Amino acid sequence: MAHAEIHPSDNRPYHHGDLSRALLLAGRRILEKDGPSALSLRAVAREAGVSPAAPYHHFKDKGDLLVAVASQGWHELGEAIVASRAKARDARHGLSEIGAAYVAFARQNPNLYRLMYDTACDLADMPDHAKDETSGWGQVREALVAVGMDPDNDHELKLATIAAWCAAHGVAEMVAFKEFEPLKQALGGEEAFTRAILDHLGLYARHARSHA
Amino acid sequence: MAHAEIHPSDNRPYHHGDLSRALLLAGRRILEKDGPSALSLRAVAREAGVSPAAPYHHFKDKGDLLVAVASQGWHELGEAIVASRAKARDARHGLSEIGAAYVAFARQNPNLYRLMYDTACDLADMPDHAKDETSGWGQVREALVAVGMDPDNDHELKLATIAAWCAAHGVAEMVAFKEFEPLKQALGGEEAFTRAILDHLGLYARHARSHA
DNA sequence: CATCTATCTGAACGGTGTCAAGATAATCTT
DNA sequence: AAGATTATCTTGACACCGTTCAGATAGATG
Numbered sequence: 001m002a003h004a005e006i007h008p009s010d011n012r013p014y015h016h017g018d019l020s021r022a023l024l025l026a027g028r029r030i031l032e033k034d035g036p037s038a039l040s041l042r043a044v045a046r047e048a049g050v051s052p053a054a055p056y057h058h059f060k061d062k063g064d065l066l067v068a069v070a071s072q073g074w075h076e077l078g079e080a081i082v083a084s085r086a087k088a089r090d091a092r093h094g095l096s097e098i099g100a101a102y103v104a105f106a107r108q109n110p111n112l113y114r115l116m117y118d119t120a121c122d123l124a125d126m127p128d129h130a131k132d133e134t135s136g137w138g139q140v141r142e143a144l145v146a147v148g149m150d151p152d153n154d155h156e157l158k159l160a161t162i163a164a165w166c167a168a169h170g171v172a173e174m175v176a177f178k179e180f181e182p183l184k185q186a187l188g189g190e191e192a193f194t195r196a197i198l199d200h201l202g203l204y205a206r207h208a209r210s211h212a
Numbered sequence: 213m214a215h216a217e218i219h220p221s222d223n224r225p226y227h228h229g230d231l232s233r234a235l236l237l238a239g240r241r242i243l244e245k246d247g248p249s250a251l252s253l254r255a256v257a258r259e260a261g262v263s264p265a266a267p268y269h270h271f272k273d274k275g276d277l278l279v280a281v282a283s284q285g286w287h288e289l290g291e292a293i294v295a296s297r298a299k300a301r302d303a304r305h306g307l308s309e310i311g312a313a314y315v316a317f318a319r320q321n322p323n324l325y326r327l328m329y330d331t332a333c334d335l336a337d338m339p340d341h342a343k344d345e346t347s348g349w350g351q352v353r354e355a356l357v358a359v360g361m362d363p364d365n366d367h368e369l370k371l372a373t374i375a376a377w378c379a380a381h382g383v384a385e386m387v388a389f390k391e392f393e394p395l396k397q398a399l400g401g402e403e404a405f406t407r408a409i410l411d412h413l414g415l416y417a418r419h420a421r422s423h424a
Numbered sequence: 425c426a427t428c429t430a431t432c433t434g435a436a437c438g439g440t441g442t443c444a445a446g447a448t449a450a451t452c453t454t
Numbered sequence: 455a456a457g458a459t460t461a462t463c464t465t466g467a468c469a470c471c472g473t474t475c476a477g478a479t480a481g482a483t484g
Binding site: 227 | 432
């Protein structure tokens with residue numbers, strides 16, 4: 001058999017056992033290794049050792065699978081942000097660390113990151129668990145309060161949170177442009193470059209001055 | 213004929229005349245009306261009244277066509293930015309107007325805007341004409357100088373330009389999220405919301421203070 | 425006029441998302 | 455434990471996709 005096809009004559013059981021999880025893993029693996037254009041339902045099924053129609057018993061759509069993969073990404077991004085707060089030397093650096101962690105995640109999982117926003121845009125919203133208090137949004141809010149913003153001024157606080165998130169997203173998608181390479185090297189690497197831009201956008205300690 | 217197919221029996225000439233342009237227009241029309249998933253080479257050819265193989269005499273690839281459509285978008289974005297500078301009441305508002313115009317363009321052509329960055333990421337760079345002095349980058353740089361930045365400090369100026377561009381890009385992609393709707397309405401509309409966020413990111417008049 | 429070259433068509437290939445019908449096996453009912 | 459039910463997976467099919475290639479057409483060149 002030329003293309004290593006799959007037949008019940010293999011000792012693989014007819015029922016997979018945990019296909020949902022296997023499909024998610026396969027999807028993620030293909031996305032990271034071969035890029036978004038290689039991420040077809042059939043390829044995912046192939047990678048999981050299953051027929052092209054099998055995924056339809058676990059996801060209503062190809063899009064539904066992609067949303068699930070993206071959702072996993074949002075979860076991991078939240079974890080990375082939470083972890084980053086421990087690294088801040090003091091409150092003034094909380095936002096800066098979050099920003100750096102955010103961009104680092106996007107750069108380490110570029111295809112996943114893109115998928116996250118593509119599916120979010122299709123839904124015209126972010127998945128709920130990206131907005132939990134214990135997750136991304138909540139952490140940014142806490143960091144803003146820790147830096148001096150009035151915790152009772154919900155309006156300004158929400159605006160500042162959105163602004164910080166927008167800044168991180170913009171940087172995350174543009175840092176890779178190779179025309180910035182000389183400036184990156186002049187600043188001593190991509191992380192320094194990222195932090196320099198985020199500082200320009202007020203993610204360092206501006207709120208402590210202007211909104212205290 | 214059920215599906216209104218195309219045959220030489222129509223009085224349409226065998227040679228189209230200006231197919232390149234027609235394909236670009238068709239591609240853009242489909243992208244805006246039916247979304248990126250409907251933007252297939254065959255659909256573009258259909259819309260232009262031509263066989264599925266015809267585009268290959270004008271574009272080497274589907275990707276090549278998409279790059280051309282995106283390139284058109286970069287050009288128009290540049291024009292929108294140039295036009296926006298006339299609206300600034302004084303130098304201090306130059307950056308703000310550019311940011312608002314940038315986001316407005318992205319919101320009015322969301323699918324085109326996404327295509328522009330998708331193809332830019334594939335090329336790991338922005339098309340050259342987006343970086344001309346008379347275009348986007350140059351305008352931002354001029355606005356930064358007009359607001360008090362040292363025109364000879366190339367390092368800081370470039371960093372500030374990139375920061376401003378990143379901010380605008382981040383806002384442009386996130387403004388549409390419907391979870392911001394209440395805040396948008398509280399601020400009196402999407403444009404006011406956009407400006408409020410851009411202000412938070414220092415696109416209003418911060419450089420006049422901190423870098424004069 | 426004849427020839428050359430650019431442009432367009434038609435038909436074909438493999439790949440894709442999706443669905444309906446049937447096979448298989450785990451679970452539930454009695 | 456035996457039979458019935460339900461969840462899961464396969465097979466096969468359909469329409470659409472990107473792409474290629476041989477051949478038709480017609481404008482340009484001599």
